[in-house]
Amino acid sequence: QVQLVESGGGLVQAGGSLRLSCAASGSIFSINAMGWYRQAPGKQRELVATFTSSGSTNYADSVKGRFTISRDNAKKTVYLQMNSLKPEDTGVYYCRKAGYWGQGTQVTVSS
Secondary structure, three states, rough: EEEEEEOOOOEEEEOOOOOEEEEEEEOOOOOOOOOEEEEEEOOOOOEEEEEEEEOEEEHHHOOOOOOEEEOOOOOOOEEEEEEEOOHHHHHHEEEEEEEEEEEOOOEEOOO
């Protein structure tokens, strides 16, 4: 079993920043292949940023240059630094590892 707990969401004005955290616990040996997805109202869940199984990073085109994924292996925590936020970044942000999902954290960007 793997548990994923997200935190750091909130309400921010356009152009602002937020930092999300996802702490992993349970039967987990590495935080490769772990990352962030989001779901906007009425839309499908989509990849935002992730570490691949080899440890490299992968970003959605819409967030490249604005978002940065990072990690602390010792804490088994993955972060998502979100800068220059736009209203279209609004949604529930989920952490994912293998077949496990966190409960999600709401990000709302006002115009």
